[in-house]
Structures are given as C-alpha cells and as structure tokens.
Amino acid sequence: MQCPTCNHLNDAMSVRCLQCGTVLIHEAAGHSAAYKKAVRVLDARMYSGIGGLAGFFTIAIALKFVFTQHWLTDAEIVSAAGVSAVLGAFAGGMLARAKHPL
Numbered sequence: 001m002q003c004p005t006c007n008h009l010n011d012a013m014s015v016r017c018l019q020c021g022t023v024l025i026h027e028a029a030g031h032s033a034a035y036k037k038a039v040r041v042l043d044a045r046m047y048s049g050i051g052g053l054a055g056f057f058t059i060a061i062a063l064k065f066v067f068t069q070h071w072l073t074d075a076e077i078v079s080a081a082g083v084s085a086v087l088g089a090f091a092g093g094m095l096a097r098a099k100h101p102l
C-alpha cells in the first residue's frame with residue numbers, strides 16, 4: 001500500500017508506513033473523535049431516558065400501590081414521580097459519563 005503522506009510503497013498488509021509512520025489502515029487508528037462524541041451523546045440520552053422512566057415509575061408505583069398509608073393525592077404522586085424522573089435522568093447521565101470518560 002502506498003503511503004498517502006510520503007508515497008513510500010509499503011507492504012499491502014502494513015498498518016503503518018515504514019518510512020514516516022502514517023497509519024495506513026483506517027481501523028488501526030480507532031474511531032474518530034467525532035464518532036466517539038456521537039456515541040457518548042447517544043449513550044447519555046439513552047441512559048438519561050431509562051433513568052428518568054425508571055425513576056418515574058418506581059416512585060409512582062411505590063406511592064400509589066406500596067405505601068398506601070400516605071396522604072398524597074394522585075396529582076402529588078405524579079409530581080413526586082416527576083421529580084424522581086429528573087433525578088433518575090440525572091443519575092443516568094452521570095452513569096453514561098462514568099462509562100465514557102473524556
């Protein structure tokens with residue numbers, strides 16, 4: 001494979017140019033920074049979504065069906081679950097960031 005940088009003719013299977021060290025096989029360089037960033041963003045959204053849903057339903061179900069001795073109305077239960085959803089989404093985002101350190 002011919003090096004795009006210095007035009008040195010390398011072996012067909014060479015990962016790097018023998019003369020200048022330029023990476024010849026794209027996969028060897030790993031994913032681009034833009035790709036990694038896109039994965040991070042998508043992951044953060046997914047984790048936040050799951051965390052938010054989990055937080056919402058955990059609190060809503062717990063308040064509605066498990067802790068039935070409380071004084072909360074349905075509207076208050078939904079409010080509490082909404083707060084929990086925000087916390088869950090935040091926790092999910094933190095998890096995604098922990099999984100993909102910069």
Ligand SMILES: [Zn+2]
Binds near residue numbers: 006022
């Ligand atoms: Zn080269």
